[in-house]
Structures are given as C-alpha cells and as structure tokens.
Amino acid sequence: MSTFIVGLTGGIASGKSEVSRRFEALGITVADADIAARDVVAVGTPALEGIVERFGPKALQSEGSLDRAWLRRRVFADPVERRALEAITHPAIRARLKALCEAAQSPYAIAAIPLLTEAGGRSGYPWLDRVLVIDTPEACQLSRLRRRDSIDEALAQRMIQAQATRAQRLALADDIIVNEGTPEHLQPQVEQLDRLYRQLAQR
Known part of the structure; x- marks a missing residue:
C-alpha cells in the first residue's frame, strides 16, 4: 500500500505518457486520470446517473x-x-485516482493528471505529496502536436492556449523533468527522481 503519492502533470504533447511508461518500467504504479475519467462514467456508476439527471x-x-x-x-x-x-465527474475522478494510488504495491505511486493546474492544483488534490511537472518549450510542443495529430499551426496554438500556461504549471512544481530532446534524454531524469521518491517514501 502506497502512502507517498506524486502528481505528474504537463501541457499537451509534453511527454507525460512517455515519462509515465518509464516510471512503470521501474516498477511504479501509475494511476491515469484519463482512464479514471472513463471508469467513473461506466454503466451503473453514480456519476453516469448524475449526468443523466442533469x-x-x-x-x-x-x-x-x-x-x-x-x-x-x-x-x-x-x-x-x-x-x-x-462538478459531477471531478470528485469521482479524484476519489478513483486516490484509491488506485493508495492500493498500489509499489514504494510510491504516481497520479498522472494532465489538467492538474486547471483542476485546482494542490487545493483540488490535497493528498498529493509532491508535484512533478513535465516541462517543454512551446515551440517544441507545437511541432510535436502538429506531427502527432496531423493538424495545422493555428489549431495547435489554440489547443495549447486552451490549457493553463507554462508558468502556471511550473508554479506548482516540486520537481521538473525538462523534455525538449529525444525520449532517451528522459531516462536519467526519471531514474534520479525515482531514487528521490523511494527515499522520501521511506521517511
């Protein structure tokens, strides 16, 4: 059971999924808010009933x-x-993420929350012990997003601007992984933080 929980966040096309995979490869449980968001509105759930009511x-x-x-x-x-x-879905998603993290068998757990900043940050998720931000320069985000989704620059810009700013995300950070190179550049940063989180979880 994990009592030390790290919130992982970052802007669109910043590399959150790649970083999550690398933590998982080190044996760490990652609870994904996007998956939780689907789970909480499955048939028969209170959240789905609330949506139909509203x-x-x-x-x-x-x-x-x-x-x-x-x-x-x-x-x-x-x-x-x-x-x-x-108002219907967010409390259910938070509760699901917390339960998944607390049930983890790894030394610590990660809650991957893309919209952590937009969802109130630490006040929305007071049970996070640390916040890890995957930081990417906007020019890098733009080119990745255009390539990934096969979209033009104007749409990519709008998608980035619809989220919290880079500065707002960084203001939440206890730890930062800079992702502006190849995926291989992530591994030493992930391993360094894994060592830190294992130490902190033992205290």
Whole structure:
C-alpha cells in the first residue's frame, strides 16, 4: 500500500505518457486520470446517473453507455454546462485516482493528471505529496502536436492556449523533468527522481 503519492502533470504533447511508461518500467504504479475519467462514467456508476439527471436521456447511447460525442458538443458550447459536468465527474475522478494510488504495491505511486493546474492544483488534490511537472518549450510542443495529430499551426496554438500556461504549471512544481530532446534524454531524469521518491517514501 502506497502512502507517498506524486502528481505528474504537463501541457499537451509534453511527454507525460512517455515519462509515465518509464516510471512503470521501474516498477511504479501509475494511476491515469484519463482512464479514471472513463471508469467513473461506466454503466451503473453514480456519476453516469448524475449526468443523466442533469443533462437528460440524450446523454446516453441506445445501449445505455455515455454518448461522449453528444455530451462533448453540449458542454463545449457552454461554460455553464461544462462546469456542471465537471462538478459531477471531478470528485469521482479524484476519489478513483486516490484509491488506485493508495492500493498500489509499489514504494510510491504516481497520479498522472494532465489538467492538474486547471483542476485546482494542490487545493483540488490535497493528498498529493509532491508535484512533478513535465516541462517543454512551446515551440517544441507545437511541432510535436502538429506531427502527432496531423493538424495545422493555428489549431495547435489554440489547443495549447486552451490549457493553463507554462508558468502556471511550473508554479506548482516540486520537481521538473525538462523534455525538449529525444525520449532517451528522459531516462536519467526519471531514474534520479525515482531514487528521490523511494527515499522520501521511506521517511
């Protein structure tokens, strides 16, 4: 059971998934907020019932699962609706992540939370012992995002600007991994932090 939990975050196309994989390869449990977000709205969950109560039966597909495309169109057109959805899902996602981390058999656990800054940072996740930010220069983010999603520069810029700023993320950081080179440059940084977190978890 892990009592030491690290929050891992970073902007879009910063390399969060690659860093997570490298921690997992060292035997560390990584609980992913994106996966938790899908789990908490599965058929039969309280969050799905809350969504139907708030948005009506159109939020469901014919077989009873969440109609993500319909809901996405609905909430992204209206900030009030988006906040209403977040009020239903965010507490469930936080609880799921915390439970997964606490159940981990590794010396410490990582909660990978892409929108940690936007979700209130430490006040939203008071159970995080440390915050690790994957930091990437915006020019690097842009080129990766364009290549990864096959999109033009204008759309890539809008996607980056829709998130918290680099400065806002860095203000949360206890630890920083700089990811502006090849994936191989990440390994020494991950190994160094793994040693640190194992020591801190023993205290």
